[in-house]
Amino acid sequence: MPQNQLSSGDVLTDRRADYARMLAESGDPGAAAELMEQALEQAPNWVSGWFRLGEYREKAGNRDGAIEAYRKVLGFGGDDIFGAHLKLVLLGAEAVPDEPARHYVERLFDDYAERFDKALVERLEYSVPKQVASLLEREAPDCRFACTVDLGCGTGLFGVEIRSRTMRLEGFDLSTRMLAKAAQKQVYEHLGRADLSLPTEASGLFGETLARHRADLVGATDVLNYLGNLSGVFTLVEALLADGGLFAFSVEDAGGGDGFHLGEAMRFAHSESYVRSLCAGHRLQVAATERAVLRKDGGNAVQGILFLAAKGS
Template sequence: MADPLACGDLIADRRYVYGKAAADDRDWAAAAEIFEQAAEQAPRWAPAWFALGDARENLGDLDGAAEAFRSTLAADPSDALGAAARLTLIGREEDTGALPKAYVARLFDDYASRFNAHLCGELNYRGPAVIVEALGLVAPARRFATALDVGCGTGLMGEAVRERVNRLVGVDLSHGMIARARERGIYDALEVAEATDFLERSAPGAYDCILAADALCYFGDLRPLFQACKLALAADGIFALSFESFEGEGFRLRETRRFAHAPAYLEATAREAGFRPLLMRAASIRREAARDVPGLVAALEAH
């Protein structure tokens, strides 16, 4: 299958480069005009349409931006650029249930080489630490036979919990992240897969602990994931997670293209799936623009 993000047309590619230069200078009118030329030259090239949508959005032309983002989706139905999320953010589509697999995989493949330095340095990421602290409160003396690290990334969560686990499994959508995690040598098994798909293929009761550090931000509707977690957990197994929160109802896609969830929504979804909340408390796990992002840490018990 041809790569939908590859151009193959030298004229369109050159136009695109000129357009990016104009966008870098924040000359959105010039950028929009040039990207439109690139899209006309290569109408099945998703990046040209996506860049045109971004330029039009910056000009305040939301209808034009929506048209370009929809053309992006037509050129690349896998949505590796996240056009559906942009349609949501400009108010032209309802919140999606989750970010596209192709988008998340591409995002983290590109991010893998600088992930640890950026996350732990600039963003002061502390998801694994707050989850380990939560486990210490709800199960202080418990050692887990088999744990699954959902969205394991480069292995920060795995490293934090390794001493409490006999067998540690990691799953992530990104080949680049899994490669970095493999270099750490702390996992007994690693697999490139989407979390819900992986859990649904797991044997019932395969794990007595499931961990999700900063992974829920790529899911809007949590019901499929929580139901899959419940089936894959042994009776009295623990699902420990951190998530971005907001005061309101349900879930919403933030400008950062990450989902935040209302605490009441998460608790109701957990109970519906068959979990008993052992702990839910405020715990910001990262910073953005020099401010703590509102968040919670939770420990849920399967029953």
């Protein structure tokens, strides 16, 4: 029976793995990998242990060994909650997937929910919700919205920024723990779980009380960078927006070209031309763009693009 949990289930094996982690943190990933290999001899079905071995081998410059470990993770089956497939993409061993690693993203944000606001805003200088709200204020200062749909709402940071300008505010996210944190802010009339990678009717965005074309504003702040191929998301946005409605969103900037790529941080970056082509194909006219620093990552500024687009009739 494969074990996804962080513990191997054996005290001595866990202790050896802890020593491996300390070696890696002290700058000796090669020794960490050797110790982790010994731990896995005692717990050969420990999925997260194999993933950690892949990371140590990767940091030690052992590409082939890292690929072997990540393939071992995938070989156990299951939902790939650790993102082993994305690791293989970055190592050049797999093609960029059309479908996002939804289980990895869900686990990532479930684990991050309790410390998300403090860690991201204070430590990483994250301000995308505020920047997107400022773009709206600048480009559509007189607009008040009957219904705003916040896609990938997370803990509700964009909801707080837009609350004073909307009568009804709905938030949707893949992570139930993020939704619980958003509920504590008490700014949403409706919160629900949704998967933006699924087809329209299966996404969770529509139902008996959630009609099509109900929104005159859709926001997506710092969510599209976890999806890669955005054609399905733009189909959802087209179905959500009423004619004349606005779509305000951010992407990480891929620079030139006309597509998207997976970055070292396991997030996707999208080119401006790629996003513009999707807008044109989904009745959205780009009204404004703005280059911006989205956050810090490893001490470096993450460059992005803010978009405001309007749906034609």
